[in-house]
Amino acid sequence: MRILLIMPDAHMHKLRLGPFVRSLREAPLTLTTLAALLPDEPDIEVKIVDGSVDCIPLDYPADLVGISVITGCARPAYDIARHFRQRGIPVVLGGVHVSILPGEAIAHADSIVVGRGESAWPRLLEDFRRGRMKRVYREHQLPDDVLADVPAPRRDLQRRSGYMMPNTVQATRGCRRACDFCSVPAVWPHFLKRPVADVLRDIRDIPGRMVAFNDVSLVDDAEYARELFTAMVPLRKKWGGLVTADSLQDTELLDLMAASGCVYLLVGFESGDQTTLRGIRKNFNHTLAYKDLIASLQRRGITIQGCFVFGFDHDDESVFASTVQLVQELGVDIPRYSLYTPYPGTALFQRMMEERRILSFNWNDYDTMHVVIQPAQMTPDELYRGFKWAYRETFRLPRIVRRVSHPDIRCAINFVGNFCYRIFVRRLYHEPRFAQPYSLHDPGQPPAPEHWQVPAELEEVPCPV
Numbered sequence: 001m002r003i004l005l006i007m008p009d010a011h012m013h014k015l016r017l018g019p020f021v022r023s024l025r026e027a028p029l030t031l032t033t034l035a036a037l038l039p040d041e042p043d044i045e046v047k048i049v050d051g052s053v054d055c056i057p058l059d060y061p062a063d064l065v066g067i068s069v070i071t072g073c074a075r076p077a078y079d080i081a082r083h084f085r086q087r088g089i090p091v092v093l094g095g096v097h098v099s100i101l102p103g104e105a106i107a108h109a110d111s112i113v114v115g116r117g118e119s120a121w122p123r124l125l126e127d128f129r130r131g132r133m134k135r136v137y138r139e140h141q142l143p144d145d146v147l148a149d150v151p152a153p154r155r156d157l158q159r160r161s162g163y164m165m166p167n168t169v170q171a172t173r174g175c176r177r178a179c180d181f182c183s184v185p186a187v188w189p190h191f192l193k194r195p196v197a198d199v200l201r202d203i204r205d206i207p208g209r210m211v212a213f214n215d216v217s218l219v220d221d222a223e224y225a226r227e228l229f230t231a232m233v234p235l236r237k238k239w240g241g242l243v244t245a246d247s248l249q250d251t252e253l254l255d256l257m258a259a260s261g262c263v264y265l266l267v268g269f270e271s272g273d274q275t276t277l278r279g280i281r282k283n284f285n286h287t288l289a290y291k292d293l294i295a296s297l298q299r300r301g302i303t304i305q306g307c308f309v310f311g312f313d314h315d316d317e318s319v320f321a322s323t324v325q326l327v328q329e330l331g332v333d334i335p336r337y338s339l340y341t342p343y344p345g346t347a348l349f350q351r352m353m354e355e356r357r358i359l360s361f362n363w364n365d366y367d368t369m370h371v372v373i374q375p376a377q378m379t380p381d382e383l384y385r386g387f388k389w390a391y392r393e394t395f396r397l398p399r400i401v402r403r404v405s406h407p408d409i410r411c412a413i414n415f416v417g418n419f420c421y422r423i424f425v426r427r428l429y430h431e432p433r434f435a436q437p438y439s440l441h442d443p444g445q446p447p448a449p450e451h452w453q454v455p456a457e458l459e460e461v462p463c464p465v
C-alpha cells in the first residue's frame with residue numbers, strides 16, 4: 001500500500017534561487033509524525049512531500065493520500081484533494097483548520113481527522129486496510145493529559161536540505177493563555193506535556209547540533225521547563241524556541257536555558273501599547289519591561305526575534321513609525337511584523353463577525369501578510385502600505401548592520417535572520433500575491449453554520465470509497 005502525505009505550499013519564508021528552494025523556517029513535524037504512526041510493515045510504503053520545499057507529485061500512484069491543512073493553505077489543500085479524488089484515490093484531511101471547521105473540510109475529503117492524529121490516524125489506517133474507512137475520526141482524550149503517545153518523527157523521510165532549521169522537536173502542546181487572535185486555545189484547549197525522557201530520546205536522535213522546538217509556548221509550565229532544560233544540559237546541543245515575554249522575567253530559568261544551549265528565542269511582544277495588550281488579552285506582556293528582558297537575553301548570548309502586529313483597534317497611522325523606532329530602541333535582533341488576523345475559531349473572529357468587519361473570507365489571505373479586517377482607524381490600504389513600509393524601513397542596510405554587529409554567536413544568527421527578512425521585503429513589494437491588501441475580486445463567503453461541525457449523520461458512517 002502506497003501512502004502519500006502532503007502539506008501544501010505555504011508561499012512564505014522562502015529563498016528561491018533558480019531551481020533551488022529553501023524554507024527559511026523550521027521543518028514542520030506534522031508529516032514526519034504521521035509517517036511514524038504507520039505500522040512498520042513491508043507492504044506499507046510512505047512518501048512525504050512538503051509543498052513549501054518540494055513539488056507535489058500529482059501523478060503519484062498512491063492508494064491513500066493524507067493532506068495537512070492550516071487555514072492559510074486550506075484552498076490549495078482542497079484543490080489538491082480534488083485532483084487526487086478525481087483520479088479515484090481516497091483523500092484524508094487533517095490538521096488545525098480541519099479541527100476548527102470540520103464541516104467545511106469534509107466536503108473536500110473522503111475522511112477527516114479532527115484533533116491530534118496520534119490515536120485517530122492508526123485507527124483510520126486499520127479501517128482503510130479492511131475496506132471500512134469511516135468519514136470522521138476524532139482523537140481519543142488522553143487519560144492523564146500526558147502526551148505519552150508521540151512517536152519519534154521519521155526524519156529519514158524529510159528533505160534535510162530544504163529547511164533553515166531541519167531538526168525540530170516538540171515537548172508540549174497548547175498554551176494556557178488565550179490571546180484573542182490565536183488559534184491555539186481553539187484547537188488545543190489543554191496544555192499537554194510529553195514525558196521528558198521521550199523528548200530527550202528525540203533530541204539525542206537528531207544528527208546535527210542545532211535543535212528547534214516547535215512548541216507554541218515552551219515554558220508555559222516553568223517546573224516542566226526546568227526539568228527539561230536541566231536534562232538537556234549534558235546533551236550539549238544548541239536550541240531555539242518560542243516563549244512568552246513574561247516567562248523571561250524568571251532569571252534563574254533564563255540561566256538554565258542558556259546553560260542548556262539556548263541561542264535563539266522568538267517572543268510575541270505584539271504591541272508597544274499596554275491598552276492594546278489588555279484589549280487582546282495579552283496583558284501579561286508589560287511594555288515597560290521589554291527593554292530589560294531583551295538585554296538580559298542578549299547578555300546570555302541569546303538572539304531574540306521579536307514579533308509585533310499591526311492593525312489593532314488602537315493603531316492609527318502613527319503606529320508604523322513608532323514601532324520601527326521602538327524595535328530599534330529595544331535592540332530587537334530580528335524584528336518580525338504581522339497583520340492582526342481573525343483566524344476562525346478565535347475570539348477575534350467572533351468579535352469581527354459581530355462587528356461585520358471581516359473583509360475577506362478567502363483563506364488564501366489568512367497568512368498574516370494581508371489585511372482581512374476593516375481597521376478601526378485606517379483604511380485597509382493605509383494599513384497595508386504602512387505595514388510594508390515598516391518592514392522596508394526596518395530592514396534597510398544601515399539598520400541591519402547595527403543589529404548584526406556583535407562579537408558572539410548571536411552575530412551569525414542575526415545576520416542570517418536579517419538577510420532573510422530583507423529578501424522577504426523585496427517579495428512583499430514585488431510579488432503579485434502581495435499587491436493588494438486582500439483578494440478584492442474573490443473575498444469568499446463566511447463559513448456557513450454547518451461548517452463548524454460535522455453533520456451528526458456522518459459520524460461513524462463508513463466511507464463509500
Ligand code: B12
Nearest residue numbers: 010025028029030066067068070071072094095116117183
Ligand atoms: C512549522 C510551522 C509552520 C511551517 C509549516 C506549516 C504547516 N503546514 O503546518 C511554516 C513555516 C510554513 C508555517 C507558516 C505559518 N504558520 Co505555522 N506553524 C508551525 C508550527 C510552529 C509547528 C507545526 C508542527 O510541526 N506541529 C507539530 C505537529 C505534530 O502537529 P500538527 O501539525 O498539528 O499535526 C497533528 C494534528 O494536527 C494532526 N494532523 C495534522 N495534519 C494532518 C493530516 C492528516 C492526514 C491527519 C490524519 C492528521 C493530521 O495530526 C498531527 C499529529 O497529532 C505550528 C505550531 C504547532 N506547534 O503546531 C504553527 C502553526 C501551524 N502556524 C500557524 C500560523 C498562523 C502560521 C503563519 C500564518 C505564520 C506566519 N506569519 O508565518 C504561516 C502560514 C502561512 C500560510 N500561507 O498559511 C498557526 C496556524 C493557525 C491556523 N488556524 O491555521 C499555528 C498553529 C501556530 C499558532 N500559534 O497558531 N508554520
Ligand code: SF4
Nearest residue numbers: 175177178179182216
Ligand atoms: S499567542 Fe502565544 S501566548 Fe497567546 S494564546 Fe497563542 S500561543 Fe499562547
